[in-house]
Amino acid sequence: MAASKNPVPSEQFTKIKELELTLETAPEKQDKEDGVCGVTECSSLGKPDAQHIHRAQGPILVGNHELVPSPAEGSENGILALQPVQLTPEEAQLQRGGRPAPQSHEGVQVLVHQAHNSLLWVDGEPQQSLYPYVTISLQEEVYSVQEVELMEFQVLDESRAETSENTFVVNLSENTRLIKLKKGEEETQYLVGGEFVRTPGEQLFLVEATAGEEGSNEVVLTISNLSVEEPEDISASGQSQPGKADATKSPQKTEGVKRTFQCDVCTFTSSRISSFNRHMKTHSGEKPYVCHLCLKAFRTVTLLRNHINTHTGTRPYKCGDCDMAFVTSGELVRHRRYRHTHEKPFKCSMCKYASVEASKLKRHIRSHTGERPFQCCLCSYASKDTYKLKRHMRTHSGEKPYECHICHARFTQRGTMKIHIVQKHSENVPKYQCPHCATTIARKSDLRVHLRNQHTYKAAEMKCRYCSASFHERYSLVQHQKTHKNEKRFKCEHCGYACKQERHMTVHIRTHTGEKPFSCLTCNKCFRQKQLLNVHFRKYHDTSFIPTVYECPTCGRGFSRWNNMQRHSEKCDGEDKKLTHSGKRMKKKKQTNPQEAEMEKDATATATVDATAGRGEQFPGETGLVHFQEAPAGDQDLEENMTCEMILDMMDK
DNA sequence: CATCAAAACGCCCTCTGCTGGGATGAC
DNA sequence: AGTCATCCCAGCAGAGGGCGTTTTGATG
Numbered sequence: 001m002a003a004s005k006n007p008v009p010s011e012q013f014t015k016i017k018e019l020e021l022t023l024e025t026a027p028e029k030q031d032k033e034d035g036v037c038g039v040t041e042c043s044s045l046g047k048p049d050a051q052h053i054h055r056a057q058g059p060i061l062v063g064n065h066e067l068v069p070s071p072a073e074g075s076e077n078g079i080l081a082l083q084p085v086q087l088t089p090e091e092a093q094l095q096r097g098g099r100p101a102p103q104s105h106e107g108v109q110v111l112v113h114q115a116h117n118s119l120l121w122v123d124g125e126p127q128q129s130l131y132p133y134v135t136i137s138l139q140e141e142v143y144s145v146q147e148v149e150l151m152e153f154q155v156l157d158e159s160r161a162e163t164s165e166n167t168f169v170v171n172l173s174e175n176t177r178l179i180k181l182k183k184g185e186e187e188t189q190y191l192v193g194g195e196f197v198r199t200p201g202e203q204l205f206l207v208e209a210t211a212g213e214e215g216s217n218e219v220v221l222t223i224s225n226l227s228v229e230e231p232e233d234i235s236a237s238g239q240s241q242p243g244k245a246d247a248t249k250s251p252q253k254t255e256g257v258k259r260t261f262q263c264d265v266c267t268f269t270s271s272r273i274s275s276f277n278r279h280m281k282t283h284s285g286e287k288p289y290v291c292h293l294c295l296k297a298f299r300t301v302t303l304l305r306n307h308i309n310t311h312t313g314t315r316p317y318k319c320g321d322c323d324m325a326f327v328t329s330g331e332l333v334r335h336r337r338y339r340h341t342h343e344k345p346f347k348c349s350m351c352k353y354a355s356v357e358a359s360k361l362k363r364h365i366r367s368h369t370g371e372r373p374f375q376c377c378l379c380s381y382a383s384k385d386t387y388k389l390k391r392h393m394r395t396h397s398g399e400k401p402y403e404c405h406i407c408h409a410r411f412t413q414r415g416t417m418k419i420h421i422v423q424k425h426s427e428n429v430p431k432y433q434c435p436h437c438a439t440t441i442a443r444k445s446d447l448r449v450h451l452r453n454q455h456t457y458k459a460a461e462m463k464c465r466y467c468s469a470s471f472h473e474r475y476s477l478v479q480h481q482k483t484h485k486n487e488k489r490f491k492c493e494h495c496g497y498a499c500k501q502e503r504h505m506t507v508h509i510r511t512h513t514g515e516k517p518f519s520c521l522t523c524n525k526c527f528r529q530k531q532l533l534n535v536h537f538r539k540y541h542d543t544s545f546i547p548t549v550y551e552c553p554t555c556g557r558g559f560s561r562w563n564n565m566q567r568h569s570e571k572c573d574g575e576d577k578k579l580t581h582s583g584k585r586m587k588k589k590k591q592t593n594p595q596e597a598e599m600e601k602d603a604t605a606t607a608t609v610d611a612t613a614g615r616g617e618q619f620p621g622e623t624g625l626v627h628f629q630e631a632p633a634g635d636q637d638l639e640e641n642m643t644c645e646m647i648l649d650m651m652d653k
Numbered sequence: 654c655a656t657c658a659a660a661a662c663g664c665c666c667t668c669t670g671c672t673g674g675g676a677t678g679a680c
Numbered sequence: 681a682g683t684c685a686t687c688c689c690a691g692c693a694g695a696g697g698g699c700g701t702t703t704t705g706a707t708g
Contacts, residue, residue: 268704274654275705282703302656303702324699330658331699338698353696359661360696367695381693387664388693395692409690415667416690423689448670450686 261276262269270276289304290297298304306327309315315325317332321340326332337343337356344354346361350368355361363385366372372382374389378396383389391413394400400410402417406425411417434447436455461470494512510516516526518533527533 270705272705278654279704298702300655306701327700328658330660331701333658335699355696356698357661359663360698362661364696384694385663387666388695390664392693412691413693415669416692418667420690454686 260269260271261273263276263279268276268279270279289301291304291307293308296307298307309327315327317327317329318325319332319335319340321336324335324339326335334356344356346356346358347354348361348364348368350365353361353364355364366384372384374383374386376382376389376392376396378393381389381392383392394412400412402411402414403409404411404417404420404425406421409417409420411420434450434455436451457472461472494509510528516528518529519526520533520537522537
């Protein structure tokens with residue numbers, strides 16, 4: 001059994017999915033219908049938060065499959081989910097190194113053969129972490145031990161190795177160790193050296209843990225289901241094989257041992273010939289009982305009767321607590337448990353979960369083990385149940401089966417559509433009130449994001465940008481800073497002027513001092529503000545400057561500012577109706593940024609340059625050519641009428 | 654062999670929560 | 681104009697509930 005490394009899926013899903021394994025499955029196991037691969041032995045390991053586990057672990061071979069642990073697996077619990085595999089007698093004997101098969105009957109025996117030291121790691125240590133004990137946990141609440149579908153190999157420290165009702169400790173420190181596990185017994189028997197006490201009805205599993213290829217970090221775990229084989233069969237050079245026994249030969253009898261009947265098509269076995277014969281009919285396809293209403297055929301008259309009841313509406317089992325009625329008594333019992341008695345006999349051993357049905361507990365267990373038996377054949381996603389895989393397949397097909405009856409928007413999931421209808425088409429849209437502030441948010445999940453971002457305590461202090469106050473919560477900081485917003489904290493000592501920003505005050509002070517630090521290198525004209533110098537230079541000295549012209553859509557006359565043009569246009573009754581490029585821009589600006597338009601309007605009132613000459617002022621960015629020079633006063637008409645805030649705001653823009 | 658009850662299988666549903674992209678507003 | 685934070689929204693997956701149907705074990 002050679003190990004090969006598989007790539008770890010690059011696609012990530014939700015948190016738990018980080019635990020997933022890459023599984024190399026025999027091709028014949030795949031069912032391509034519906035895009036669903038019928039893999040039943042894909043397992044994921046470990047705990048979700050075990051992100052410290054390295055990828056240094058080698059692949060683990062389980063049965064026919066290779067499990068490549070992802071970084072998150074191999075957690076503290078080191079749980080490996082395994083399943084028994086069927087081996088031919090030859091294979092079984094090979095697995096045992098040629099030793100004869102032990103005798104078996106009902107119940108369960110687990111034989112552990114260890115050719116070398118076990119190589120199971122926890123805590124991501126790739127080497128030097130040999131754990132001599134492996135605990136095999138059998139979920140007897142979920143499965144009868146005879147039907148073990150899931151075994152958990154749990155790596156323990158030697159000191160922690162314990163034996164409990166459902167836990168069997170296997171010492172792998174010796175070359176060969178045989179462990180007998182008997183259903184229903186409190187104690188665990190250790191049988192060393194391959195000798196067994198035969199008990200009628202026992203079932204055997206061969207569990208082998210062997211080192212992989214030399215120098216590689218791998219361990220090969222194999223569980224072989226030997227229950228169907230009598231020693232004589234196995235030693236008989238494989239004349240009959242497990243699962244392939246001729247039905248006519250199925251009644252197998254050993255002196256003093258109960259007969260076992262095995263299906264030659266599937267793994268079904270039964271000690272009763274009647275059950276065996278009835279089971280074989282499931283493979284024959286024989287359905288002699290036909291519904292006269294829909295022509296559907298059934299194997300038994302009971303099935304047909306139940307089916308006809310669905311046509312006639314005959315539901316003899318009526319619930320005493322509600323109006324529901326059922327075809328079978330079992331349905332009624334289950335219904336009553338779900339709806340009325342809330343009796344949940346199937347309890348999870350790892351958490352408080354309990355369920356009405358065993359299948360639900362089995363499904364729930366997968367949330368602990370991470371097992372994902374249902375593999376998407378188009379991507380690396382694997383699901384814990386068939387429905388999720390089916391739902392997932394819509395992401396590949398693009399199917400959106402749910403349509404909003406109001407706006408006809410389509411959705412992949414019904415729940416998404418329902419939320420859409422509530423949020424978009426309902427009058428009383430629910431709002432989620434933040435418990436810490438006045439914010440109301442439409443979705444609970446977004447409220448959670450709000451709480452996380454705004455109301456989470458941060459260890460590092462966040463300082464107010466305007467004063468010395470500091471806060472540990474972002475919301476408090478933002479609220480505090482808003483108190484500074486309209487505060488004109490800077491007051492002029494020469495006049496009544498006040499402003500919000502210091503830079504505004506710096507410029508204003510120049511109106512008192514007469515300082516004009518910005519001069520034009522071409523004409524020596526001086527300005528108090530750099531922006532005014534830029535305007536001046538572009539207007540009078542930059543020959544490449546092409547001003548934006550807002551044309552009157554009526555007469556085509558050009559203006560440097562849209563509001564001047566608009567004022568003109570209201571009175572203009574010219575015939576030219578064409579909308580120029582600049583006209584479009586004006587329209588856009590008006591629609592998208594009325595505040596900016598308003599500001600420009602104010603500026604125009606005091607600092608307009610006549611645009612009829614075809615040159616309008618424009619405020620360039622910092623890349624514009626400017627000339628700095630201490631200069632005497634000048635250009636009063638441009639500068640004096642503009643406020644500091646106005647110009648600085650223009651510079652900001 | 655028929656029948657019943659329990660178990661198992663299968664399907665669909667709802668509720669929940671996270672995620673990421675686009676829109677929007679504040680700075 | 682650019683950046684950033686926030687909000688809105690649809691997409692998508694996890695978990696579990698509920699019930700119809702089929703299979704199986706047990707029994708008369």
